Amino acid sequence: MPGKYKNTIDWDRFWESETVSENMLMGGRNMAGRLARFIEQYGLRRIADFGCGPGITMFILAEKYPECEFVGFDPSMPVIEKNRARAENSGLSNMRFEQDMLPRIRTNEKFDLVYCIATLHYVKDIRGAIRNLYARVNDSGFLIFNYPNRFSLHAYRNQIRPDDAENRKRFSLILNEKNLLTLKDIDSALGRCPKNFWKAVGEGPNRENNCVYVRRNAAAGAK
Numbered sequence: 001m002p003g004k005y006k007n008t009i010d011w012d013r014f015w016e017s018e019t020v021s022e023n024m025l026m027g028g029r030n031m032a033g034r035l036a037r038f039i040e041q042y043g044l045r046r047i048a049d050f051g052c053g054p055g056i057t058m059f060i061l062a063e064k065y066p067e068c069e070f071v072g073f074d075p076s077m078p079v080i081e082k083n084r085a086r087a088e089n090s091g092l093s094n095m096r097f098e099q100d101m102l103p104r105i106r107t108n109e110k111f112d113l114v115y116c117i118a119t120l121h122y123v124k125d126i127r128g129a130i131r132n133l134y135a136r137v138n139d140s141g142f143l144i145f146n147y148p149n150r151f152s153l154h155a156y157r158n159q160i161r162p163d164d165a166e167n168r169k170r171f172s173l174i175l176n177e178k179n180l181l182t183l184k185d186i187d188s189a190l191g192r193c194p195k196n197f198w199k200a201v202g203e204g205p206n207r208e209n210n211c212v213y214v215r216r217n218a219a220a221g222a223k
């Protein structure tokens with residue numbers, strides 16, 4: 001993967017030194033609770049996390065659902081190796097981790113649920129990325145992702161100080177308006193109208209951090 005991380009920070013260096021913060025833990029736990037609703041409601045079995053990082057959500061779900069298979073994908077080998085060791089030490093044989101990268105995904109595997117959280121923010125060809133993620137979803141399966149939009153742009157511009165070089169680099173694609181999406185963009189990239197994930201899990205709207213889901217070839221009338 002030559003030239004990876006061209007438009008963001010060096011995630012290999014980041015994960016070599018990063019320890020999981022309270023914030024990350026809380027975010028991962030909350031997301032696990034939300035995804036559990038989809039897994040149970042639709043009987044989903046094969047589940048992929050793209051841009052999994054330390055896989056906080058995945059570890060919780062893999063323990064809760066031993067009958068399901070979980071695969072985490074990330075371009076950063078340091079975090080993949082840490083995750084592999086943790087899965088082995090925890091005896092979680094229903095999960096594995098592979099190196100892969102958006103927008104051009106190498107894996108041909110298909111899943112009942114593909115989710116991609118806090119990751120498309122670092123991908124320039126974001127339309128290609130969501131198309132390729134959607135291609136990895138089984139019939140009647142789900143793609144769930146959050147993405148940067150114009151509300152995120154305003155939030156990041158307000159929150160990131162001019163002298164905060166690290167975050168300016170990390171979020172440069174958003175700050176330079178290179179990878180902002182609209183719901184219409186998603187609809188035209190996937191040929192399916194995206195639905196609001198926050199609403200589906202009983203939460204209020206979050207325009208700055210919009211999260212959507214799309215179901216592949218759902219039978220007429222199905223949600």
Ligand SMILES: C[S@@+](CC[C@H](N)C(=O)[O-])C[C@H]1O[C@@H](n2cnc3c(N)ncnc32)[C@H](O)[C@@H]1O
Nearest residue numbers: 011051052053074075076101102117118119122
């Ligand atoms: C902010 S972390 C999010 C981790 C995890 N999804 C979560 O919600 O806690 C972003 C992740 O995206 C990964 N990443 C960066 N560029 C990527 C790309 N082009 N394709 C896939 N993952 C990427 C990084 O290595 C990192 O693990």
